[in-house]
Amino acid sequence: MVKSRVVIAGGGFAGAYCARRLERLAPEGTQVVLINPRNYFVFFPLLVEAATSALEPRHVVAPLRQFLRKTRLVMAQVESVDIAKQQVVAAPELGEPITFGYDHLVLALGSVNMVPDVPGLKQHGYFMKSLPDALLLRDRAIGMLEMADASDDDQRRRALLSFVVVGASYTGIEVAGEFFDFLQDASRLYPRIDKKEIRVIVVQRGGRILDTMSEALSSRAAELLTRRGLEIVTSDTVVNIDSSSATLASGRVIATHTVVWTAGIAAPPLLGELGLPVEHHGYLSCEPDLRVADTTNVWGIGDCAVNPDPDGHPYPPTAQHALQEGEQAARNIVATLRGKPTEPLVYKSKGTLTPLGGGRAIAEVFGMHFTGRIAWLMWRTVYLSKMPGLGRKARVGLDWLLDMFFRRDCSQQGFHLPHDDPP
Secondary structure, three states: OOOOEEEEOOOOOOOOOOHHHHHHHHHEEEEEEEEOOOOOEHHHHHHHHHHOOOOOEEEEEEEEHHHOOOOOOEOOEEEEOOOOEEEEEEEEEOOOOOOEEOEEEEEEEOOEEEEOOOOHHHHHHEEEHHHHHHHHHHHHHHHHHHHHHHHHOHHHHHHHOOOEEEEOOHHHHHHHHHHHHHHHHHHHOEEEEOHHHHHEEEEOOOOOOOOOHHHHHHHHHHHHHHOOOOOEEEEEEEEEEHHHHHHOOOOOEEEEEEEEOOOEEOOHHHHOOOOOEEEOOOOEEOOOOOOEEOOOOOEOOOEEEEOOOOOEOOOOHHHHHHHHHHHHHHHHHHHHHOOOOOOOOOOOOOOOEEEEEEEEEEEEEEOOOEEEEHHHHHHHHHHHHHHHHHHHHHHHHHHHHHHHOOOOOOOOOOOOOOOOOOO
């Protein structure tokens, strides 16, 4: 007999770990329903590794039906939420919308790519927010090598082998560093391409890259990247993109056919339609116990919510924080169901690890700084340990072992922008 119903909207790190913790802690008679448009969640910290053939793409996703054994999984898109009636309407790919009643609602809808009004971005830009994004960019990069190898026009070759990454946050720097490494390695298979022709240009609006890290680490990362041959442009941004170039605010025009936009995330549009409190960027405003402000049974976790730490500052939208928020929300829901007080989330970040490509990384762990090979080994060890499931750990570990001895696969997999004609 169902005594209480918990509906979780979103199956990323926050939603999946919330459901898993509820499976273990919820009192008998609690029904947990998780609604997600895909039947897997992406292990985002390793997504760029899949995009650059260091990992098999299937190995960076966790099947939700294997991860959650007692939760009812509904593969559908959350269409609307009626807070007054305590109902969620979800639309599957085929068939009629399904309505779910709830006693507690967990909003874990994640975030979406921030797509500013830059001319040409929607038509010609590439992103790194999902597995299809990663595979699309991989195919694009390989396609540029193929076309450059076939061309005798020096100007055309320069544009084909130039890649612009907009945004120098963790994702942007990882994309730039890892793709530079991947393209240089793959160029060995193209006898008419000199690896020195490959250019990756990072464009950052602010004055330095990785500006949430200490200035010393940021400077060290920039030094390691430029020493390997990447170009870093700061205090500038891309203001126009077309099929063959990117124009910067400074007036500089970069001949390129590939612009990767990693400059920021945005709140899902659905949040603005719910009538719930949101902050100025559109994210859910939450109390320290993760409950959405001015509600008693709606919880906000992960990227879609602003959850304050004990000092009142928002926790950053990272995988490690999303996991902790999901588990704490589950504990607080169980406490509420049992008539006990909730507790605030108190979580101190263990640190930050950012790969730079070329077997190098930077790390800030418990206040200590590490750079180079040791930081890279720390990064791989930490994320291998966090990969859910022994089978997934084994697959990722084996992929990395093979990557040490064999060249990466550079065959295309059929992904392309439907509106983008070949250059």
